[in-house]
Amino acid sequence: MQKSVVILAAVSIAGAALAEGALTLPEEGSISRADGQAAFERIYEVVTHPRCANCHVGEDNIPMWSGPSYGEARPHGMHINAGESRIGAEFLPCQTCHVTSDDFDTAPHAAPRFGIAWQLAPVEFEWFGKSRAEICAQLKDPERNGGRDWRGLVEHLEHDASLNGPVAWGWSPGGDRDPAPRTLEEHVEDMALWGAAGQPCPTD
Amino acid sequence: MKLTVNGTEHEVDVEPEMPLLWVLRDELNIKGPKYGCGIAQCGACTVHVDGMAVRSCQLPVGDLEGGVTTIEGLGTPERLHAVQAAWVAHQVAQCGYCQSGQIMQAAALLDLNPEPSDAEIDAVMSGNLCRCGTYPRIRAAIHDAAQKLSEA
Structure with a gap:
């Protein structure tokens, strides 16, 4: 059903990059509320996955670690604090270990890397430990999502992925890290479906 | 490829995936930076790239942008x-x-x-x-x- 309204022309390269403007957006209002809510549920699964949420943390500016050998998510080792700059400028720059490279293939327990400067997401984009309702409200609030409407969110995902940024890395994280659920292309498609349905939230 | 270490330009014939630490120690015989863990867990390989501390075991030399300073070039x-x-x-x-x-x-x-x-x-x-x-x-x-x- 989704494929009938959205045409994807995904380009697959090293970092599973997506071409900007690859997605033909559905007409606003052409997607039912139920389909929009189903798309949001899949978005929620992605953004709360450790590959995404571990660096979408709150104002303590401490990234999280999780994975097969860590059990429950816990604060990043080595006393790491990314500071209010969210890039570690006040303490140890994230890039001291997380170097910038389009080659995502790192060893297990080595510092993962992607094609732009490693950093925490802005504090307004806090997802770690947040509920469906909280994340839904944040995602559609231009005051807390970088001033984006739903089309802007789709463009943001495509643009970041085209730079081999964290959006592309989340599905190809290297080492033995679990990738985010489903595929990058499906996530971008879900963002468009949710948007065209009017960005319905679980508590609406 | 070319790289500048402690102010001196070097030409090395290596794969771009080779970590900078390998290039420094094995190709250029600059042995100050140490191999400890190879996975950014220990810091023994720390050098500067344009003044910023970088774990040289993590940086593919093909992704190096800027001049490298090792302890040999600090003082x-x-x-x-x-x-x-x-x-x-x-x-x-x-x-x-x-x-x-x-x-x-x-x-x-x-x-x-x-x-x-x-x-x-x-x-x-x-x-x-x-x-x-x-x-x-x-x-x-x-x-x-x-x-x-x-x-x-």
Whole structure:
């Protein structure tokens, strides 16, 4: 059903990059509320996955670690604090270990890397430990999502992925890290479906 | 490919995936940066790239952008960097294996924060492990170097 309204022309390269403007957006209002809510549920699964949420943390500016050998998510080792700059400028720059490279293939327990400067997401984009309702409200609030409407969110995902940024890395994280659920292309498609349905939230 | 280390340009014939640490030690015979863990868990391989501390075991040389400084280029025996001088004054090193990385990290720290508190030193230096446990002397030497740099 989704494929009938959205045409994807995904380009697959090293970092599973997506071409900007690859997605033909559905007409606003052409997607039912139920389909929009189903798309949001899949978005929620992605953004709360450790590959995404571990660096979408709150104002303590401490990234999280999780994975097969860590059990429950816990604060990043080595006393790491990314500071209010969210890039570690006040303490140890994230890039001291997380170097910038389009080659995502790192060893297990080595510092993962992607094609732009490693950093925490802005504090307004806090997802770690947040509920469906909280994340839904944040995602559609231009005051807390970088001033984006739903089309802007789709463009943001495509643009970041085209730079081999964290959006592309989340599905190809290297080492033995679990990738985010489903595929990058499906996530971008879900963002468009949710948007065209009017960005319905679980508590609406 | 070409790279500049301690102000000298070198040409090396290596795969772009080779970590910078391998290039420094095995191709250029610059042995100050040490191999400890190979996965950014210990800090022994720390060098500067355009002044920023970088774990050279993590950086594919093909992704290197900027000039590299190793401990060999930080100071000279005749003119030690303030951090090196403080390390000697406080007799920081025990076995010494991690100390090249510790000194490079400490110098980068003082570049960004000329007057760090104990807590700030701990926050920055916790990625550099010392199995001899010289941490109290490392902290004292960093305070001393900060003082000397502020007087310079």
